[in-house]
Amino acid sequence: MYPALPGENLLYSTMSQFKTAMLGLDLSEMDALLLKKTAAVADVLGIERLYLIHVAADLELPEELRSQYPDLLAPVDEGIASTLELAAAEAFSDRKVAVEVLVKEGNKVETVLRWAKIKDVDLLISGRKDLLPGSGSLSKSLAEKAPCSVLFLTQKEGALAPKHILMPMDFSSHSKRTWESAQVLLRTEQARLTGLHLYDVPVGYSKTGKSREEFASIMEGHARKAFERFLEKNKLPTFDCLFEAKEEGKSGQQILRIAEAHGSDLILMGSRGRSGSAAVLLGSTAEKLVHANYKIPMLILKQKGENMGFLEALFRL
Template structure:
């Protein structure tokens, strides 16, 4: 079976109240993700040196050291004793630094907060989600800090296979239970075939279940994982996933990023992007194929 590893994680902190939510979540569940090494990174765009320009270099070093000292105290309030940790503070564009470090140091996972009402616009998290070459976990502001039920939406593609394998990895390291959801469609013009909508929906569900069995077999996934099948109807797939996530009390949603590239960016698939930035309190993990779009991102970061 294809293994998805999260052994080395970069945890992005922004020195706001959101850091507390991120640190609480990571400290509770880093073992559940199989994380063995954590780099806590804070990137600061502007440094208030308050001195004459000829002493700027020393002032910048002192300012970064002061920030690191404060972060060391904050992180020390949480338990990371079973992992290797390091605190890094850098001066520059937060998104640029996070993406460059993800490439240079080959992280398996980026963890960062996604805000609803706290300070910050979310521009950085949106930029990183689109361009990150590695998997990324968004911890939400008003989450329920638990990990009992994991939900993976599947369309039986390669990317949903990666997301499922990620769920298997987390389940193996925790007490969480993994389940899947598949949303199928009834084709337009079904009535021309002499069947009701309900009759055709039943036929399409049968096809979906057959595809699911083939998906499990071809991807070497254990058949013990239940899958909820539902017809889309007039609802959006995003709404259906989140409604079912709430109904099933899911604590984490895992999605595969169906990445695509163009001359200037590395983009998420539209479904993945809408899932990440939906106004919800459930953490979302985007799983990306190892090395996918890496060469393009390296070229972009070198500009």
């Protein structure tokens, strides 16, 4: 038996918010890997219903092709849906997850966001490509504008469930909520958690007569004390936390480098989205990380409904 943890009821309600998920597929060779990885984490994330969505610019066959190949009776969208349904049936053969395929046309970002709202999705899942051809612009836009949490899966083969979670943190209420969510993954998958805090070194450090390294040491001491206060204030058990001076303008690459150096296979971050506003505010560090990270799976936690004002303004719904 595991000992009780602070806010235990909240821990499980946090992950239970992922009952309904949506996975974007593009008919590339990466689809099979995304389905496999999603199936592997479906239980721990509490996914009960999964929408597979494919968005194409034009689903109609050109008239000359219809005339030349009259045997192509099935509409293109039905053919795509059939392909995805077969792939999903294979990936989720031993999972109790209800899968539904959506094939739509239009702008990819706007269409995915629209259907995420219509289906009241709790979690958006997207692939990040590295060696395989494809743009990461969709993933970046989803991270900024999604009204729910977003999970980015990579094309890298390896462990399907996380074993070492890296949690960048600033010791705010966002960090506490992220820690609470991490506990479900830790319990279910026997993973370990490492915090990461990037502290600032004031640009005017030279006026103190100290070198940057000397003043960085002072700032690290203050950061460690802030970590202790964070644990005490929220009545949390201690856990490992790394401290590094922030590399100005490169925090995304810095977090990725640290995650790779410590063998992390999931980066867990809380967003700073504002509900009830048309503004999109993911948080500068998270934005930089989404831009830089094609290598390690990443889960960005949002309170459901964030950026709904943006969607209302965008779609006039």
